[in-house]
Structures are given as structure tokens and as C-alpha cells.
Amino acid sequence: MNAAPMLELRDITRRFEKKLDFAGRIAQRLGAPVREEIVHAVDRVNLTVRKGEVVGLVGESGCGKSTLGRMVAGILPPTEGTILRDGTDIKALTGAEARQMKLRTQMIFQDPYASLNPRMRVQDIVGEAPRVHGLLEGAAFDDYVDEQMRRAGLDPGFKRRYPHQFSGGQRQRIGIARALAVRPDFIVCDEAVAALDVSIQAQILNLFMRLRKELDLTYLFISHDLGVVEHLSDRVVIMYLGRVVEEADTETVFRRPNHPYTRSLLDSVPRIENRKRAFSVVKGEIPSPLNPPAGCHFHPRCPLAMERCRVEVPKLREIAPGQRSACHLNDQ
């Protein structure tokens, strides 16, 4: 047995520079105090995912979920920090080993249509990568594609069709078949059911759960829908403006949230059980990630903010077994 976790992120940071426009560059040359703006999309995130786990990643728009997911999937390099896969630093790998490792993590996106080549037939969308990477072994191309399609709930009889000839839910199945065709053991789902209707969403979520068992998969499940995350995840990570603010097993996050942001977020979620009830309200807007508030990023909206919160960044630390939170209130 391998003791190392499936995935470990150590102090992962990703910055994006917003380049100055023409007027900005001129102004800078003339001595004006303008600088290139820097977005800390992901700011020193530590995260461990064990084999077979489903980790839900939630947070509001722009908090860095997709950026983190893309780094995990190896399609965006971190600015700083280390990504370990089964204990191996992926930066240390080269050549065939690096390619092999990259295949082991696959990503499934929100908009299946945008991520599928409209001019390719489904059989090529699903079968191309395995062929290129020599995964077909003895199996005939057709049989392999049929199997992948069937597993994702698609009729192999449609394999000569193009993506536009499918409904939204079926396209998501094509995306899933494509991702699984290269035999990954880790899947990053980025808002994979967000664009689907409720009844189709339930079908796709069930497919994810079935595949997890069948293929022994591990998931990082990114979603802004807390109901979906609660249903599917073993553990939940909550981000706010690039930082992890709380992390715990699903039960704890939803029953005993610690961080004031987590609590606000849970209170804001409409629930089908609630009737004609006053919606509870978190004050203020999500600040611009170009210029996040100092100290605790949440302090301008936090009902419990203290003087200290304005200046000092709270550390993410264990407050109960398996529960981590980044709030100064836990020091008192």
C-alpha cells in the first residue's frame, strides 16, 4: 500500500498579472505611479486529498476555484508551491513519466459544448487520446470507444455523430467518456453540472457516483451549489478571495461550521424546506481580487470583525480533529 496521499498541495500560489494598457504604459513612462496590477487568484493553499475521497471545493465567483482546479489537473503551472502526486513532486518528472502522470488527472468542465471540438465525431473525441497515448493495446479502436460510451450512458450507435447533435446532458456524458478513456485515477470536475436542468443534473450526478465506485476514482468537485456538494462530498473546502477559509468533513461543515464566512454562505442558500421566510443577508459585495481587503479578506463583510482582523491575516489551523478554520475568533 502506498502511504502517501493521492494529492498534496503545498503552499500553492497562482498570480496573474494584468498588463498595463497603452495609456497606462505612457503614464508610467512619464513618472505616474501606475503599476501592473496583480491578481492573487490562489494564495498559499495547502490541501491533501486521499485516495478514493470526494473533496468538494466551494466559494463564490472569482475566489480561485477554477484556477486551483486547473493547477491540480496540470494545465496551469503554479507561480509558487509544490504539487505532489502519490508523494512525487510533479515538477521533477520529465518526458514519458511526465506525460503519463498528466493523463492520470483529467478535468471535466461546465460547458461541455465549448470543450468539445465541433468538427470531430464522438468516436474520435473519445478515442483519439487513448490511441495517441498507446492505451488501446490489443483492443480494437471500435470496441474501446463503444465501451467508453456505454459506461458514460451513451448509445455507441451514435458514435459517428457530431457534438451539436446531442443534448446538453448527453454532451456532458461525452466529456466524461473522453476524460475516462485515458484511464485517470483523479478527476477534477469544474461546475460539471451547473449548466444542466435539475432532472438531467441528477442523472449526471448519479453517473459520477457510480463511476467512482466502478473505477475507484478520486474527485475534486468544484461547485458553487452547496446542495450538490453536500450530497456528493466526503470533505468540503471553502475558499474566499484566493484563500482557504475552512475545511472539514461534510457533516461538520454543514452542521457545525466555524468560519463566519462559511456560516454566512450556508445561511444565504435557499432551501426547498424553507417557506415564505425572510432571506438572511450577508452585507456587502465580494471585493475585487485586484485589491483585496488587508488582514482577513472577509473583514468588511464579517459581522464579528475586530480591530485585529483589519491588519493581521488569520492562519488556517486545526480547531477540532479534522476541522481547519482561518479566523481570529478561534484564538480567544
Place this chain on the structure above:
Amino acid sequence: MTAPTLEVRNLQTYFFTRAGVVKAVDGVSFSVGRGKVMGLVGESGSGKTVTGFSIIGLVDPPGRIAGGSILFQGRDLAKLSEEEMRDLRGNRIAMIFQDPMMTLNPVLRIDTQMIETVKAHKKVSTEEARQRARDTLGMVGIPSPDERLKAYPHQFSGGMRQRVAIAIALLHEPQLIVADEPTTALDVTIQGQILAEVQKLCATTGTSMIWITHDLSVVAGLADDIAVMYAGRIVEKGAVSEVLDKPLHPYTHGLIGSVPSRNKRGEALRQIPGMTPSLLNLPLGCAFRARCPRASEACIAEPIMAEILPGREARCIHPHLDASEAA
């Protein structure tokens, strides 16, 4: 009982396309009382937007209202001229869209747009109009409205833009607002803020509202009544608490059952098999037949909307009547 603010009777809105007649709305009836919120729910393509557009008079060719009536304070909107409709729109009836840029003009300052809107329907001075704009922005929870009035739409976040669009809809204290998925694209904390403001407004101003959404949880908290659409028709309607607690129609039942929080964590969600049929190729009889667990031979005859329990209507031959069948 006082007359409802809006009464839609047997509305038919069809699109006459080359591929055939798309019956996007086919025999829809409902009413909305004063100060009440009616949630119109259904999956994409079920006809929610077209219903809203029909009421507000924004259906474009090849579409048109092919039948039925839309009684608003006693007048049939389906029979008004374009000019009479324009006079009502933005004045006594307003619409809020999913994309606030459907309402906002990107090249005009907010104050210019709001003042113009006020003056379009009311003879007031610019200063009075500005005052009205400022008050309305305050009403939808926009901080420092004076400052915000001088800004352009692109200087606002998505949530702020939607608030401005809502403020514009409120300028003339309309009796009816049709809101088409106005919070779907927003973050939950921002959605929560807007829903809270809307709830307060309806309670204090007596404005009636049709809130279109695919999110049953939003309707649960916001609306008094609910109408569920499927393939261009209402299949069930009634008071929110009754419909969500004891759905009669198998489709409503299935929808509620597939909401994750209605299922045991980690277990397979109850799901409705298959997908919505094309409106150009509806099955004979009940449109839900191919997906319905209760379907029988009898469902080949088209079910009609009928009062199955007092105040509870559904379009189904075998409704869920047993109390133990709560979704």
C-alpha cells in the same frame, strides 16, 4: 374577493418556423393576486420565458399570440396595439431579465437612463426625476446612490447591475413585475440580498410578481403560489407549501425528488429518466408519458388540467393522491 391583478386564460403563443409550428406556450392559464408572488418553474425550453414575453408584449415574429387572453386590471393585453402596450410597459408592468444589460444601455450614465425612464411616463422636472431615481436605488439596497448615479453600467459588478435594473423596473411603482431568472447568474450571497429586497418590496408596495426560475428552492422561500411548466403547458399549480410538500403530478414529484437535499447523502439521487421531448415532435397524449413511472395505456388520451383537490390543479390521469407519497 378582489379581482386578481393578472389573469392569463388559455394563452397560446406559437412560433411559425420553417420546421413547423412550435407551440412554445399551449393553453396556459393562471392568475396573480395583488401583492402576491407567483413562481413559474420548469426546465429549459418549457416555455417560461415565452410566457413572460407574451404578457409584456415582447414576442417577436415568427412568434405570435395565437389564442387566449391576458387580463391585466380588466384589460386584455393580447388585444392591445403596440403603442398602447408600450405605454403600459415600464410604467404599470415591468420586466426584469436574467441579463441586466437587456435593460441597461452600456453607453449612458445610470442617472441619464433613470431620468429618461421616469420622464417617459410622467411629466416631472429633471430634479424631481433625479430624486425619484435616487430613492429607488436606495430602495434596492444600493449604498451611496448619489455617487452611483454618475457611473456607467460597466463600472458595476453583476449583482449591482441587476439591482440597478430592478430599480429601473420599480421607478413607476408597477402593479406587475415579470422577473425572468434575475438571480440565476449571481452568487448566493448576492442572490440572498436581492431576494430579501424583493420580498420586502412586494409586501410593502402591493406589487404583484411573476418570478420565473428553474430553482425550486428559490420559489419555496419567495413565492405564494407556484405553476410548474412542462413542454409548453402548466402541469400543476397551487399554493407553494401544498405543491412542494405534496405534489400531485408525477413530473413535479420527480423534480422535487431529484433535489439533492431531498435525498440521503451519498446515495443515488432519485432521477427522472430520459429528457424533455422536442416541441416539434411531442408524443401522443400526455407529453410526460415516456418518462413517467405511473404511465398507463390511458395516458395516450391527453390529460386535461383539472381540480384534483380543493385549490389544487394538475394535468394528470393518475396523480399522486396518497399522503404517504410525499416526494
